[in-house]
Amino acid sequence: MSNDYYLNNPLIHQQRRLAGHSSEWVQSFSCTHMKPLIICRGPIRKEAMDVFEEMGIEHYGILLSEKDSIVYQNALAPELRQLTDPDRVHRVPDYTGVDKEERDVRIRQIIKIAKDNGYNAIFTGYGFMAEDENMVSAMEQAGLNFIGPCSRTVHDAGLKDEAKRTALKVGVSVTPGIDNATAITLLKKHSDEQALLALAEEQQLPLKRDAFDAAETLADKADIVLAASYDKGVDLYSIDELAATIAEQVVVMGRDYPQNRIRLKCIGGGGGKGQRILPNPSSFDGDLDKQLAQVAELAPSLVLEILNEVKATGQGDNKNVLIELNIETTRHQEIQVIGNGDWTLAMGGRDCSLQMHEQKLLEVSVTAEDLEAALTEAVKAGRDNEAQILKQDIETLLEMERQSEVFGQAVGLDSVSTFECIVDRDKHFFMEMNTRIQVEHRVTELCYALKFINPNNHSEFFVVNSLVEAMVLLAAHGSRLPKPERLLRHNASVEARLNATNHALAPHAGGVIEHWSDAREGEIRDDQGISMHNPDTDVFMKYHLAGAYDSNIALLLTVGNERRDSYERLAEILRTTELRGKDLATNLEFHYGLVNWFLGNNINARPTTRFIVPYLTAVGLLKQQANDFDLKHAYQQVCAKALTGLRSNDEKAAMQQVLARKELLLTRPIERLFADPHILAGWLSINQDNFRFDAAAKSPQITWLANPVRVLKETYHFLNMDFNPHSPAATMIWDHDDEVLTQAIAFYDELERRLDCSDFTELNALLAAKTAPQGIDAEQWLAIQSAHIGYQAGCDILSLLPYIAMVTDFYALNVADDLSINIPERLTDEALQNKMAKVLVPPPVAKSDEILAPTGGMFYACEAPGLPPFVEVGSHFEAGQPLYIIEVMKMFNKVNAPFAGTIEKVLVKDDGTIISKGQPLFKITPDEIVIEETAEERQARVEKQTSAYLAAI
Template sequence: MKQTSDYYIKNPLIHKDRRLGKSPSDWVSSFSCEDLKPLIVCRGPIRKEAMDVYEEMGITHYGILLSEKDSIVYPNALAPELRQLTDSRRVHRVPDYTGASKEERVERIHQIISIAKDNSYDSIFAGYGFMAEDDEFVAAIEAAGLKFIGPCSATQAGAGKKDEAKRTALTVNVSVTPGIDNVTARTLLKKHPTREKLLALVKSDGFKCDEQVISNPDISLEDLADQILYASYVKGVDLFSIEELCAQVQAEVADMFRKYPQSRIRLKAIGGGGGKGQRILGASLLPLKKADDKAIAAAAAEAPTLVREILNEVKANGIGDNKNVLIELNIEQTRHNEIQLLGNGDWCIALGGRDCSLQMHEQKLLEVSVTQEGLMAAIERAKAAGNKSEAKALESDLKVLKRMEEESERFGRAVGLDSASTFECIVDRDRHFFMEVNTRIQVEHRVTELCYNLKFTNPKDKNDFFVVESLVEAMALLARHKERLPKPERLVRFNASVEARLNATDDSLSPHAGGMIRYWSKPIDGEIRDDQGISMLNPDTGIFVKYKVAGAYDSNIALLLTKGEDRRDSYERMSEVIRSTTLRGSDLATNLEFHYGLVNWFLGTNVMAKPTTRFVVPYLTLVGTLKEEANKLDPVFAFLQMKKHYAKLIAEQFPDDPKVAKNMSSLLDRKGTLITRPMERLLGDPHLLSGWLSMNTKNFRIDNGKVVWLRNPLGVLNDTYDYLHMSFRPHKPAAEVIWGHDNELLQEALSFSRTLREKLGLQRDEYFQLCELLQKDEPQGGMDAATWEQVRSAHFGYEAGLELLGMLFLVGVNVKFWDLRVEEDLEITIPEYLTDPDLQARMKKVLVPPPATKADEIVSVCGGMYYAQEAPGMPAFVEEGMHFDKGQPLYIIEVMKMFNKVNAPFSGTIDKILIQGGDGTIVQKGQPLFKVTPDEKFVEVDPNEIEREKRTLTTKYLKAVL
């Protein structure tokens, strides 16, 4: 599934074999890595990618680490890694990669190092998991005499911890987000506010501190407190309680609310990442131009709970853990851009950017390349098309990208970056702020690989060089030959690429673990699928091997990538990839349809649009309104009612020719399933409907409440079957494609339409003119009167009933679908109503209705690990006999390493707690947790009344399309 670079095709003499030791060049072969012996201690697609790359590099002695929580070892989940690595002596097992507590984490570090030394591995690769940026883990590896394939421990400490990285950024003139990076130092100073008291603490606890630092009278109290805190971590001592830390954070947050009115504050654990260990507070203050002290105090009061959640999530709540939390201004209208970095400790090179703004709950969903070459080409296209505002907006992006690349290289050199890392920024129009550095390879690293190759040239001979197209390969090269590697030149491979993360989530993008994949269609041409090899067939039987999505670590199933000459090209290829993907299973839910709708939304608006990190939730809310409206319609009932309308119309138009009238009626009857099947599919899946509406934006207009077609609905219907991957394919089950007799009728109608257009000298988009000509009684296009009447009758017959598709446009109109739009300057206008938290919560339930439950029960919203309290040692959220209010926290469910607090959907009293086993108990979606007495009685809705309402609204829609 790896693609051959065009660069190689155009330059056949380049040495492209990853086994550099086979090169005829002595200089190139000196960079061979065949003697490297790595242990791969990560999971998911990156583990399979590392195995493939190492084998291509000629590395034969590698091993993999498996966790008992990993899908790879679950029953009925024969993992492709185990099919590829058949030597069981190179497969090693641990209970959990990082452990459930600090003690287990330390134990796991020693266990992994022992496995490596006992099995003759000389290096460790940790992919993009959390171990990959754990400076203590890396330091322990180095101390054991092993290589770490990634940034060294010094770089990890200086750049990986968010507080240290921010301080380093300030020293090298890198723009940072306003905020506080030393709240733990301030907490310590609250208890010991003088230099004398701090030094007394050092003496009484026997801390080992740098004598030159603590004896320096010029060092600030906060810096001194930081030094003492670092010494306490080494000794495993807490100098303040979590409650004292929470109180300090609350006070700092309140001060920031006063300093930055109408803003929210982001809290981030210094060791978080991938969405973990982050919370935002202050939503109640956004609409207030001047919040009073009471409102500020109420908003800041959320901080202690959020701090505990953050520390829980990153496992930093143990004694002696570094509990520092960044307190930052949340830049509201931001894009999330990142720069790929590579260094050897001396040189550092930026490899372009990636826009990761399309995310939800801090989890990235769709990532697109941002390169100087791609932007320059887009600017020229915009200028050629006369789109001045778009060109200006893209020129601004180009300037920001150049600044971010320059700053990232400066930062990389400052921290001695000696492998792959990512410099992350938030972008606000023409400004950017450094956010953090991920000292590891990123999930989306392939987005960069598809845009750039790396050319390493012999300093003594410019004609002696080799080209690397894989960052995993580059990391191995750096681990083996760090200082010797010359600074590479980046070579353009493709101008654009895009990655969609296929996750185990439901239609509302909530985690959905535990499903079984039973079938996955083969990748199509141009598709790059990093799926851990799940879709590979069993090499012995040729049968797909079912695979359980365990979800113990994260929700990702696969990474789908495409590339192109420009962003539109890459998006169109991604649309084709998703359209052609068939994924089936039991209890399986993915975000595949979400991605299809989203990609086509951009294709229908503007792929160069600038979505912010706030885009996805309002977009998802809009999709929910589509479903809510679509649920009220019955297309089959509409078709039957339309037949009555046409029976009357045909009788009026052909009163003297009953044979023609009968043929017309028969032709309409034949269209029933042709029209209603795709309509039912679109109305049944709002994500598909969203993409379809966007792609058909220019095919209609509304005049006086009526739908007017601007393109022949026959063509739209044909494209709709293609969009839904329901075009005729004889080898496919009838349920998945257009039925044979429907396809014959559609192709016959399309052929007639094409011939008629050619006869009348009209283009495909001149449907309005076609309809006007057909209204004329006098023959057109050189036809005689009899032929003209036959043509008019045939056109009437082929087009009859297709107006029904216009009901889909009306769904979009009635929910104000097109109010979410891209402006000429590429900014996206989000209607204010889509940001309403109550509407967002309601639409989430519309997209995925809560599990069926009895009126006196509360059931688990999803599968996962149940917790009854906010943090260890804290009281339970609810007890038996306790009254609870709507919106009050009831329990926490941990799924895929994220902690989700679940609030009460209504008010009532807890009669009995049904969950057995306490904290950490695994529960299933829909499992009863509490017996309750609701404050209000639930009233069941009469299904007959629902059906009457559907028919009433459907009839109203029908009148607007006929």
Template sequence: MNTHNDNYLNNPLIHKDRRLGNAVSNWVKSFDCTHMRPLIICRGPIRKEAMDVFDEMGINNYGILLSEKDSITYQNALSPELRKLTDPSRVHRVPDYTGADKEERAQRIQQIVNIAKSNGYNSIYAGYGFMSEDAEMVEGMEKAGLNFIGPCSFTQKAAGMKDQAKRTALETGVSVTPGVNNATSLALFAKYGKDGLEKCASDNNLSVDFAACKDDEEKALAVLAASYAAGIDIIDAADIGAALQVEAKRMLAEKPNNRFRLKAIAGGGGKGQRILQSANSYEGATLEDKVEKAAECVPSLVLECLIELKTNGVGDNKNVLIEMNIDTTRHQEIQVVGNGEWCMTMGGRDCSLQMHEQKLLEVSVTEEELKEAIDVAEAAGKTSEAEQLKKDLVILEKMEHEGAVFGEAVKLDSLGTFECIVDGESHYFMEMNTRIQVEHRVTELCYGLTFTNPDNANDTFSVESLVEVMVLIAAHGKRLPKPTRFLRSNASVEARMNATNQALQPHAGGVIENWSDPIEGEIRDDQGISMHNPDTDVFMKYHLAGAYDSNIALLLTIGADRTKTYEQMAEVLRVTELRGKDLATNLEFHYGLVNWFLGNNINARPTTRFIVPYLTAVGLLKQEANSMDLAYAYKQVCQNAINAAGDKEAKTALKNVLERKQILLTRPLEMLLAEPHMLAGWLSINQNNFAIKGGKVTWNANPVRILADTYHFLNMDYCDSKPAASMIWDHDNEILSQAVAFYDALSAKLGTEDYAAIEAALAGSAPAGIDAEQWAAAQAAHAGYQAGSEILSILPFIAEATNFFDLKVNDDLSIHIPDNLTEDELQKAMAKVLVPPPVAKSDEILAPTGGMFYSCEAPGMPPFVEVGTHFDAGQPLYIIEVMKMFNKVNAPFSGTIDEILIENDGTIIKKGQPLFKITPDEKIVEESAEEIAARRQASTDKFLSALPAAAATKTAELAEA
């Protein structure tokens, strides 16, 4: 939460006095929370938000944990929250927040308990990270007499573990995704037999009450639970992998076209999950052959899931679910609130815009906004759109009902999120997150809660912060009456600003050196990075270490409807300036994406598979843009116009005009050609301003106005306080301003804004009310202002050449994704176009990003490669842990390892750092500079041939006039 900008501080959507102890009503006063003394054991935006909310509630004695990875490993990465919390006695240092394995996690839990007890804290706040869903940790806190501000250990066990949550959902009539949730039981049966469970318990000295178990499944679960408590393994990852391989073969054979998802039960946020490809994606003479090939990788995928969560230690619960992966799914979730007795919901959120299981853009789903959208669609005659919106409303109502039923069944006594996948008119419960979500503000900006005195309907208080709700429930629990929700705004949207490159791959290690202040209407949660030095008002640098998570900030906006919400978000992204050393973020991606929806249909219903094809389409734009020689193109446009001019004097005059306008016209084009995400956004919102017929580009809107809008789109409006590099140059601004003023006056004279009508009028004789001399001057001015504007056609030409507009929204709000954008090879190729790999010598392999290097799958396992190993293209070489995710890096080509340049696992590496010396099987032949220039000129000539032949002649004729 930024605390520098005055408009932000005064924003009533964020800051308010939350001290209930100051209320007039004794009933309201009784819910005062100032006796709470929380220790905050999370990091990132939620830690800063919790600190702010606690202050506003009058809770002034909180403390925070600070990991050494936040402050020691990386220079300048010191927690920015310390700029606000300056009392060193309230900052407690730990090596890491969670620990690397079961033993270290247990040590960390005890360390946290000791810190809390010895420093007078009586409660724990874990936010949405690390151990917020760790039932063992919550139970440890409860036993120590600490108040956990979040769901209790019973709820954590009943809902937080994915296998138990599915069992509960089935028992309560909640629809679930088809799959298998008892892999550990199946592995136990396979190893010992159903009749051998009692012997297994006896042999391992496990105390199990078999008489209390109603069936074999319960017996297996009881034996497993006893083994976890004893800290021993009666089955291991290999046993579970083998059991799931059997189940996978059955499921692959039943649904050979379906992919399946493997999920470790303790995972979240995409971590600990892997996709099993469909049987029919493999070659084979028979279905059985394909199934066998598809299922071969199941054991290794199980191991990857467990390793990523660091739950592969002795005594860890290693259960992994396998369920049908519905590729066309939309990911929606319901905010659930309960106090252990009552349970209610607060609307939904659509989180379908995600990649690698990481959410990118999240938008509210409310009854109020859907009903208004239905009315708007029906009034516009959009029958298919209205029907889909009506279906969405029905699904929302069903999900909210089931969310409340499930929350009550697991005795939810805090916040939880009921996560579903929506497939057509069906929905399936996926999991419940027993914590506050990263995107919780999307909900709290739409709804607040009002608590009413059961004995006096006029005695109430309202809460607008979900963090505050968590504290209230933790402090007063079942005394809190069931609240009613009230509407704050119809719609809200959140963009997660992450440290990722143009292809949305994690990019650690950059330094933020400057960040513009929030504008009015922007809500920015950035953990205090944007705070300026309170003494000098200078921005303080921040190193994006990447030890934990790629998220830098959460940007939110609200509106009366989804369109206005997205328009406000587009404006926030347009003016945000974020600069630094080796810094890569998804700021431009979000700007392009938001404008894609604004240009196509803001009510579009993307699925979770939308982003990668969209990125591939953007990559194709970049590839085509790279093939264009803008300087050569403008030179040819000018030469064609000059050649078509009449006498020498006219040619000279036109040449001077075109030279003066060169930077005005080409500078924004250079920026768009260099920044494909911005180009995608520009094309999307301008697609109705041009037409391409027979390969020729024509304009439906005045190119001069489009040029002015383009400077605005690029945040290059003229401003005295801006550096010249960030805005239109003053002499270009003078020309453009004069041109816009001219067309404003001409439109007023002719009584029309329609560009086609204006062009037709200028091509003829003077209309009534304008003398011939004045009209001739207007024609000449028009010719001068339009001269060279044909170069703008290079942008729609690129869109046409790449079929960019084939990725579109259908009438029923589904999105048409062209088949080529789903091809794996093209997707990989375009990712490399968006982010070319570091330039390497032919005898080395470089790190694609910063992170932590691992040579093998897990401790104790053999390395992927050693000196002398021959590797094939696509073969795993190493693992890099970056932004909390394990990424297996495959060889880009085949060769032999000559030398390994990283000595130890866990070594921090930088982007572009040499990792291996190699001898490639084939030498790469590089294209010469002359060959590149010739290729680009040939591509540019294709564009020039797409310009209407009459364009140059018309410009020349009007110039002579």
């Protein structure tokens, strides 16, 4: 299945042909009168186009940003391969604008485009415009039907401070914190009701006096004055004053929760933007007061970063920043909720804990049906701790669903939104409601459909599988739609976000996709049309990942009867996906390794949001060890060891011939695994039961519990290197090697049948016997033993793989009986994490007097316009000190100095300059000269490693 999955689903066809339905009631919900303008981009735009066409909506159009279509060669929005009518494509400089003024201009421009071209509705998808209250309100006032939550819901739920206050009023559990830093700041300057009223009069604010008088607290009154100032577009406080308040409140919260870090979060952020986490007080010296003072000192600069990132530094912008307790062991879960203003319905959950830098990577469905099945299996297997956790998860899910419906009612939800929570074992806290459809919405809609039944005639109904379709229905017929029933489609689903990132998961812009294999059976691929072939030539069309927007390339989804099914199907999709191009870096291999890590450990594991960075560190340690091996040298040593003990020259000559023939058969897959540590991590995870470490021996020993020949066969399959006469030789097992391996597998199949023994340890013991077993004569037995020796010859080289896991203690990162993940303390060490990130992605080779750009992007010398640069000519900098900011795919990354030194020359003249990976940015004089390892020293180190490995086998 690909994007056509929804188009080929008979239930959808049944619902979407409403106009031809025999029931007048069903026909009345036709949406063919809707004429939407799509003002978002990426996979959701392509999905909306497909859904609209299936619904019979023929008149729709799209915005096309110049960044999407003009700046880069081959970056033309791939959706244009489907929408070829130029009159329905409307060009704008950007989708949202860089600041409030430009956003207002864009809103007016969108309204004009809609009016001039006959559109009567607006669809914003999951872009930030979808949660812009001013934009939604402007569309409503212009008479356009907004396909999404109304402006009242966006205001009450979308602004994080308002949402928390509403949640508290209706009994929804919230994260401890302070949500009114702006009100506190204002009251420091105007400390009573009379002073606030005088300020409103002085600034001629459009104050809602009735609401002001009715407000119960002085802080609430301050909030009403602030709301009036935002309406007028004036500032009543400066960013510096706000930052000072936040620094003070950080100290207040720190005294209440000294063991926790504190999160700063802009009320208008989302998608990982607009939030930062302050260090733990314990990371500083001194008593608690001194520690908190040092934490608070960092807050003002982070506040500025946050406001810059969400573009909320303009005159009259609401700059409120929430100060929240950071729940350290948090799992990020969310509930999909839908409503029409009168009723609300929860549609199950999603676990989005597998994320990095607040960016989600792998999203998994959480359904009561799947949890119940997992609970039954755990109880049956006697896994009591696991069963207890699963039982608690069911209770938590049901309570989160209930609270999502209560909160949805409170904010008048009249479309699709997401109720986001953090879960800490048996507790959960509401974070925010995203008043838009989410990137991962299909994880939910693949599990549940919606059945709308005529309340006056239960034989009349229609079924909706698509949440985009549900949004259109709600926009067109919301008040008439009865509360639907939730229909189970699949117990489980999972989504991997395929991003343009390197092996350390840092954004990597600029690559060109030159080949992408077609979606396979069972794959749902949302890629905005990138993998569509030329309709005339059926040739894949190159696509430039320009980096003007986010790093997402595609969403890859699968379903299953249980979570393991969905993961196994996703692993198979990732195994067979071929994605190649120029300067192309994606997280495809990361996902393949990660999915297999869970398959090899426990598919029901409960990772927290802290898991990915330690996991990457463990993967980096694997790569560091792999880099220290000379595979050819190691195989030579294995061969030398295999020849010891052979007496005759004929035996040695025969063995040498066998070992020489098998060298590439055995080393090619190892070489491939060494080259990609993410895939190596996946291989080690699913193969951990195939060998044993004997730590009690004089030197640690590795013993194979599975036949290495069978493991080798499975490894070729794992690497998608199965023999295929139509594939390039470089990507598969060679024909003569495949012949040897096939003969070996056939030999062991027959031997195990005749000896009635499939256990490799027992089989080895039987084959060591001098006397032939019953039914096999002595001569034949000798031939069998010789064949076994020949097929096993050289297989000791495969022990290199578990050896690397053993010396890096890879398996210490594992799943406990209670489904939590044991993270070794060393993997949380920030210095080691940074070091391993550089092992995974070595920085560009630089001269000793240069600092180079680690990636392409947009260069900024200072934290915000008007502020001094981080460094300038003559500045001395310390290791870890910020040098500059680079914006890559919407994310602002502060780059710190890798070592100490002095700036001699700044090589980038202007802020906003596009830089490329490896480009020199500064000429410097380092404090210390780094002495590089010589070739002789490296060779000695490699030989030492090889000797240690040989001792282990």
